[in-house]
Amino acid sequence: MNRPSVRTIAFYLPQFHPIPENDKWWGKGFTEWTNTARAKPLFRGHYQQHVPADLGFYDLRLPESRSAQANLARDYGLEAFCYYHYWFAGHRILDRPFNEVLASGEPDFPFCLCWANQTWSGIWHGAANRVLIEQTYPGIDDHRRHFETLLPAFSDKRYLTVDGKPLFIIYKPTELPNAAATTDLWREMAVKAGRDPNALVMSARLGVESQSVSEPTPPLCGVAGLPHGWLPIIITAVLFGLAHTGYGPEPIPLFFLGLILGYLYQRTHRILPCIITHAIFNLFTVILLWRMAFAK
Numbered sequence: 001m002n003r004p005s006v007r008t009i010a011f012y013l014p015q016f017h018p019i020p021e022n023d024k025w026w027g028k029g030f031t032e033w034t035n036t037a038r039a040k041p042l043f044r045g046h047y048q049q050h051v052p053a054d055l056g057f058y059d060l061r062l063p064e065s066r067s068a069q070a071n072l073a074r075d076y077g078l079e080a081f082c083y084y085h086y087w088f089a090g091h092r093i094l095d096r097p098f099n100e101v102l103a104s105g106e107p108d109f110p111f112c113l114c115w116a117n118q119t120w121s122g123i124w125h126g127a128a129n130r131v132l133i134e135q136t137y138p139g140i141d142d143h144r145r146h147f148e149t150l151l152p153a154f155s156d157k158r159y160l161t162v163d164g165k166p167l168f169i170i171y172k173p174t175e176l177p178n179a180a181a182t183t184d185l186w187r188e189m190a191v192k193a194g195r196d197p198n199a200l201v202m203s204a205r206l207g208v209e210s211q212s213v214s215e216p217t218p219p220l221c222g223v224a225g226l227p228h229g230w231l232p233i234i235i236t237a238v239l240f241g242l243a244h245t246g247y248g249p250e251p252i253p254l255f256f257l258g259l260i261l262g263y264l265y266q267r268t269h270r271i272l273p274c275i276i277t278h279a280i281f282n283l284f285t286v287i288l289l290w291r292m293a294f295a296k
Contacts, residue, residue, distance in 0.1 A: 070107035080110035233262035
């Protein structure tokens with residue numbers, strides 16, 4: 001059986017317009033542009049700030065901005081946008097741009113949805129323990145209401161399909177308390193809505209091996225995101241150990257240090273814990289070498 005050709009889809013973060021929640025958490029008028037404008041280089045050769053080029057500091061409330069994005073994507077060969085979609089037990093957030101795309105029919109550019117089902121915290125602002133909105137799963141009635149909000153999008157002629165089935169991505173399917181029961185319910189609701197009983201729901205976790213949330217159905221699609229998981233950590237740790245060959249400890253303990261540093265950064269997205277850990281390791285290395293020299 002021939003493999004399908006690669007289809008290039010751009011993930012679409014709808015954070016580039018102000019909302020009341022961000023006004024409350026981070027100050028009046030906050031958008032992701034606020035963070036972009038604040039960025040500063042942290043080391044020699046570090047390219048910051050990244051100033052937007054063709055489209056400028058666009059506002060996603062403007063249909064002209066959304067149309068310009070679609071035109072740019074089309075010019076560069078992208079097939080569709082995948083809009084991040086948020087559902088917190090019935091509470092929706094950052095949904096205005098997509099709602100207007102759906103209601104207006106513009107831009108005439110294919111799209112699909114990705115349910116970004118994770119708790120929002122202040123991790124990007126150095127406050128990982130500050131919970132802004134908690135992702136919860138109250139039960140079957142909540143999943144039912146959720147699917148009812150998705151049906152109009154699935155029915156849109158622009159919605160991206162694979163073998164005739166709407167492509168719906170779940171960011172963290174393994175966090176659903178009963179993923180198989182959820183997708184079974186959604187398929188039943190699809191039948192009642194007059195759709196193919198299998199007209200749902202291909203899912204994967206970003207950056208991790210593709211997986212279907214309904215077992216034992218085989219994986220239906222994969223998503224290539226930014227490197228995530230243990231593979232990039234291991235590769236970086238090997239390079240870290242080799243780069244320090246001949247300087248102090250042998251590569252093997254440095255490999256394990258690289259694993260720890262990579263894991264810390266991936267979990268916290270902060271460089272400071274890595275610096276502190278590296279400094280502690282260097283301190284113990286100096287003490288160990290000093291004791292070995294003294295023992296001789």
